[in-house]
Amino acid sequence: MRIAKLFQKTMFGIFLLFGLIALSTSALCVYTVDKQLSTEYEANSRTIAQTIANSSLDIILNRDLSTLQSLIDQFKELQGIKYIYIVDEHGDWLAHTFVPGIPKEIQSADRTPGATVERQLPGFGEFVEVSSPILDGIAGSVHVGMDKGLIALKIQTAIGQQIYLISIIFIVSIIGSYLLVNLAAKPITRLGGYATHLVAPDAPNALTPDEAQALLERADEVGQMARLYRHLALRSEGAELAP
Amino acid sequence: MTRRSVLISAIVVGAVGLSAAQPPKATEGVSPTSITIGMSAAFTGASRSLGIELYRGSMAYLAEVNRNGGVHGRQIRIQAYDDGYQPNAAMKNSLKLMLEDDVFLLFNYVGTPTVTRVLPLLKKYQNLHFSLFFPFTGAQPHREPPYGSLAVNLRASYRQETQGLVDNFLTAGRSRIAVFYQADAYGRSGWVGVREALTKKGLKIAGEATYTRGTKYSESLDRQVAIMQEIKPDAIISIGAYEACAAFIRDARKAGLDVPIANVSFVGSESLLALLSASSATDDRDYTVNLVNSQVVPSYESATAPVVREYRALMEKHQPDPPQGFGDAGYKMLPYSFVSLEGFLNAKLLVEVLKRMGPSPQRAHIVSTIEQLSNIELGMGTPVSFSRERNQGSDAIYYTTVRDGRFVPITNWQEWRK
Numbered sequence: 001m002r003i004a005k006l007f008q009k010t011m012f013g014i015f016l017l018f019g020l021i022a023l024s025t026s027a028l029c030v031y032t033v034d035k036q037l038s039t040e041y042e043a044n045s046r047t048i049a050q051t052i053a054n055s056s057l058d059i060i061l062n063r064d065l066s067t068l069q070s071l072i073d074q075f076k077e078l079q080g081i082k083y084i085y086i087v088d089e090h091g092d093w094l095a096h097t098f099v100p101g102i103p104k105e106i107q108s109a110d111r112t113p114g115a116t117v118e119r120q121l122p123g124f125g126e127f128v129e130v131s132s133p134i135l136d137g138i139a140g141s142v143h144v145g146m147d148k149g150l151i152a153l154k155i156q157t158a159i160g161q162q163i164y165l166i167s168i169i170f171i172v173s174i175i176g177s178y179l180l181v182n183l184a185a186k187p188i189t190r191l192g193g194y195a196t197h198l199v200a201p202d203a204p205n206a207l208t209p210d211e212a213q214a215l216l217e218r219a220d221e222v223g224q225m226a227r228l229y230r231h232l233a234l235r236s237e238g239a240e241l242a243p
Numbered sequence: 244m245t246r247r248s249v250l251i252s253a254i255v256v257g258a259v260g261l262s263a264a265q266p267p268k269a270t271e272g273v274s275p276t277s278i279t280i281g282m283s284a285a286f287t288g289a290s291r292s293l294g295i296e297l298y299r300g301s302m303a304y305l306a307e308v309n310r311n312g313g314v315h316g317r318q319i320r321i322q323a324y325d326d327g328y329q330p331n332a333a334m335k336n337s338l339k340l341m342l343e344d345d346v347f348l349l350f351n352y353v354g355t356p357t358v359t360r361v362l363p364l365l366k367k368y369q370n371l372h373f374s375l376f377f378p379f380t381g382a383q384p385h386r387e388p389p390y391g392s393l394a395v396n397l398r399a400s401y402r403q404e405t406q407g408l409v410d411n412f413l414t415a416g417r418s419r420i421a422v423f424y425q426a427d428a429y430g431r432s433g434w435v436g437v438r439e440a441l442t443k444k445g446l447k448i449a450g451e452a453t454y455t456r457g458t459k460y461s462e463s464l465d466r467q468v469a470i471m472q473e474i475k476p477d478a479i480i481s482i483g484a485y486e487a488c489a490a491f492i493r494d495a496r497k498a499g500l501d502v503p504i505a506n507v508s509f510v511g512s513e514s515l516l517a518l519l520s521a522s523s524a525t526d527d528r529d530y531t532v533n534l535v536n537s538q539v540v541p542s543y544e545s546a547t548a549p550v551v552r553e554y555r556a557l558m559e560k561h562q563p564d565p566p567q568g569f570g571d572a573g574y575k576m577l578p579y580s581f582v583s584l585e586g587f588l589n590a591k592l593l594v595e596v597l598k599r600m601g602p603s604p605q606r607a608h609i610v611s612t613i614e615q616l617s618n619i620e621l622g623m624g625t626p627v628s629f630s631r632e633r634n635q636g637s638d639a640i641y642y643t644t645v646r647d648g649r650f651v652p653i654t655n656w657q658e659w660r661k
Contacts, residue, residue, distance in 0.1 A: 066382045069431035070330075070359040099426045100466040101452045 007181040014177050022166045026159055033158045037151045041080050042116060042130060045144040048075050048084075049132035053142045056086065057135055060094065069095045075144075082127060082147040087111055088140040113141035118148075125149050187222040190215055194226050198233045271606050272347030277318045278597065278604065281340030283361075284353035284379070285328035286569035289457050289486040292514040293582055294353045295565045295574065297379055298323060300586025301351055301593075302563035303554070308594050315602040319594070322346055323566040326357055328456065328484075333357035337364050341373055348609060349375045351589055354509075355382040355429030356456065362390040369393065372606035374613075376596075377589040379582075380509065381539070382432035386635055395613050396635040397592055397627065398539040398585065401482070404507045405436030407640045408480055408537055409444075416661040417477035417503070419449040423467060423491055424482035426453040433482025433507055450474030458487040460518050464494045471500055477661055478503045485511035489518040489530075496530050503659050505535040512536045512643070512650055513580040520648060531645040535653065538641040540588060541623055542652055543579040550622025554587045555579060581650075591621050592636065 052072060059068045072084040076097045085096035091111055096102060103121045113131040120126050127145040134140045190207065194215050197206040207215065215226045272279040284294030301321065309318045322344050326332035333352065340346050341364070349365075352358050358378045362385055365373055375394040378385060381401035385394035412420055422437050424430030430453065438448055452467035468491070471479060479495075481488045481504060488510050495504065506515065519530040541548040543555065558579060564570055577583065597604060600612050618626040619636070627636030643650040644658075 062387065064383055064387060065435045066355055066428040066432035067359055067384045070356060070384075070428040073356070073427055095431055097426060099453045099455050100464075101450075101470045 007185055010181060011174075011177060014173070018166075018170050018173065022163070022170070025166070026162060029159055029162050030155055033155045034151065037154055038128070041146045041151060042128060044078075045081065045128075045146045046130045046132065048078070048081065049130055049142045049144045051075075052084070052086070052144075053132040053134045056142065057139060060086075060088070060134065060139055065095055072097060080146045080150045081144060082125070083145040085143050086134075086140060087143075089138055094140060111141065111143065113137060113143070119145065187218075187220075191222055191225055191229075195229055198229060270345075271604075272345055273317070273604055276316070277320050278314065279320045279322050279344065279346045280348050280350045280376075280593070281337075281344060281346035282321050282323040282349070282351045282566075283326045283333050283336035283340065283357070284323070284351060286323070286325035286566055288327040288329075289459050290328040290353070290484045290511070291569070291574065292485065292577070293379065293509070293511050294325070294328075295569060296511075296577055296580050296582040297351050297353060297586040297589075298566050299563040299576065300554070300558070300580075300583030300588075301590035302586075303557040303561050303583070304587050304590035304594070306561040306563060307557050308590075314594055314597045315604075319590075319597070321350065321566075325566075325569060326353075328354050328357060330356045330360035334360050334364060337361045341368055341371065347604065347606065349373060350377065350593065351586060352378040353380070355380045355384075355432055356427045358382065358394075359384050359428045362393060365393040366390065372609065374606070374609045376593055379585065380429065380432075381507070382429060383435075384428075391634050392610065394634060395629070397589055397637055398508070398635075399638050399640050400436075400635065401433045401507055401509075402436040402439065403638060404537040404539070404640055405433055405480060405482075406440040407642065408505050408507075408535065409437060409440035411642065411656045412478045412503070412505075412659065413444060413446075415656050415659040417659065418444075418446060419475065419477040420446075421450045421452075421471055421474050421476035421479050422448055422482065423452050423454070423471065423479055423488075423504075425456050425484065425487065427456050429456075429509065430482045433480070437480050437482075449476045454483065454487045454491070456484075458490065460486040460490045460493075462487075462490060464491045465498070467491060468494045468498045468500060471495065472498060476502055478505065478659075480504075481506045481510070483510060485515040485518065489515045489522075492519060492534065493522055493530050496528065497526075501533060503533045503535055505537065507537050508539045508581065508585075510536065511580075511582055512538070513577050513582075516645060516648070516650065531648070533659075534645050535659070536643045536650060538581050538643055538650075539637065539639065540581055540584045541639075541641055542643060542650065543581065543584050544649060544651060548622060548624050550588060550591070551584070553622060554584050557587070558583065588621055588623070592619065592627070595619055595621075 052075060056068050072095055075081060076084055083097050086094040088094055103124060105119060105121050113133040117129050119129055126148040128148060129143055129145045131141050131143040134142060193205050193207040194212050196203045197212050200206060216223060284297060285291050286294045305319045313319060322340060324336040326336050340349060352375060358380050365375060377397045378394060381398060381404060384390055386396060386400060409420060420441060422434050424434050441447060452470040454464060454467060479502060488506055492504055516531060523530045541551055543551055546552050596612055600608055613629050614631050616629045618628055620626045623639060625639055629636060642653040644653050
């Protein structure tokens with residue numbers, strides 16, 4: 001079934017409106033999820049760094065770095081935490097979780113605790129690194145790297161779910177709109193057929209006499225229009241026409 | 244007597260009879276006929292040879308003791324669980340052994356990451372007086388406060404092993420020493436040992452590469468080798484398990500990195516050698532050259548130590564099986580190994596402790612009994628001693644290398660002169 005020309009623009013408008021809604025909600029979603037997840041992961045990582053910094057002091061002072069390693073290995077199992085390293089006050093390594101080795105970018109980086117830094121480590125990925133000083137920095141610092149890839153994945157998942165929902169709503173709406181538009185277009189098409197019936201009863205799209213009679217008996221605006229056509233036709237030709 | 248009273252009497256007699264038929268309940272793992280000790284180790288996975296051979300070595304000695312009537316009339320039984328060299332599994336096994344099985348003590352645990360996770364449990368239940376006997380690790384946490392009093396060690400520490408390796412390499416003119424290690428508590432423990440040994444000489448670790456615990460021999464370690472090639476070391480000290488260390492040696496030699504590579508005692512020397520020998524045969528290249536392995540027990544190839552003769556005889560005599568359920572067809576038992584010899588020595592010292600605890604052993608008396616052990620001759624050549632301040636019996640380190648497909652003692656470090 002073709003959509004009446006009269007309503008094609010309406011359908012296009014609906015498409016446009018939906019596209020706009022989908023685009024704007026997705027953009028809002030990306031922004032919100034990105035911001036919230038980034039903030040949450042950063043806060044969690046900072047808490048982890050502080051926890052390790054607080055609990056590792058005795059271990060470091062006792063030179064028991066295998067226990068320190070065991071401690072950071074447990075924290076590394078948390079989702080989103082990709083690496084943890086601890087350096088002493090001179091910047092020398094005490095423990096870390098890198099495999100197959102410490103990335104050169106981190107070896108040469110400024111490891112002063114405090115600031116949040118973004119790191120791109122070839123072969124590892126992109127990370128946001130937070131840090132916490134141990135004993136106010138005089139015993140070293142703990143650095144925790146969280147995976148930006150994981151945040152990106154979560155954003156993709158959230159957007160994917162949203163797009164999935166919008167797509168379903170969109171398809172249902174298009175089908176509904178199509179049906180409604182056709183419901184509205186059908187009487188107008190019949191009105192056109194009645195007009196043809198009045199001037200050329202044998203034309204292919206002309207209504208049959210029964211269909212024309214049914215149209216004239218309608219109580220709505222379409223019936224009024226049909227009766228008006230009939231009246232005008234009678235007046236213009238001064239002849240008795242078929243109903 | 245009415246029918247009812249006859250019935251009641253029958254029930255009472257039956258109940259008494261049943262209770263007499265059941266063995267008396269054990270307290271603290273000790274019953275009139277047995278003493279049960281608990282073991283959690285890797286019996287599956289990439290390090291299973293370590294757990295299985297340690298168990299077999301202990302069972303060779305315990306089988307003989309049990310055959311001769313046990314200790315004070317009690318048979319020694321090992322309740323063994325597999326932890327696959329995974330810390331969480333070791334922790335769960337320990338809880339089961341301590342709280343459900345109610346074993347007398349914990350024995351023969353394998354690995355640093357597993358043991359370091361279990362130590363806080365021992366601390367938590369210190370009112371139950373559990374002790375960890377002779378863990379198969381040379382790490383520091385169970386040698387120092389706050390956990391040192393909860394464990395008893397027989398073997399020398401990784402610090403001592405790595406100190407010796409570093410000193411000997413330096414003597415041979417090899418001062419750029421790099422470390423290849425397992426990225427966990429075990430690897431860190433060895434790494435610290437190397438670092439401290441170098442620091443004493445005013446040197447630093449030349450560089451490092453790591454691998455993930457559980458890495459298999461079939462995996463490529465080319466990335467680690469590439470890091471080492473950039474470092475250009477004079478020697479590499481590996482702190483790992485046999486599959487990963489063998490893979491590293493294979494890939495290093497393939498890449499032309501032919502510096503000496505040393506492994507510490509935990510590696511599982513025979514399993515490492517078996518993997519490399521098999522690859523040497525297929526690749527037409529000898530992967531077993533330029534290897535140094537430090538050991539904490541004497542060479543089982545040399546019969547000079549009395550315990551070696553005893554070990555070989557009892558291994559031959561009893562041919563102990565792996566723990567029940569873990570001896571699948573895929574595992575080839577080793578006739579002799581450094582690991583099973585260590586298990587043998589562990590069992591020998593355990594029996595000595597149990598003998599000294601008398602006919603009514605109690606957990607609460609374990610520590611005081613250990614502290615009084617002095618100059619115990621296990622047959623290693625050097626007696627072992629403990630005290631309130633010393634919870635490690637032996638300081639002996641032995642260095643070996645591969646000749647003609649077997650490990651032999653190193654007699655001259657100048658062979659490794661740069």
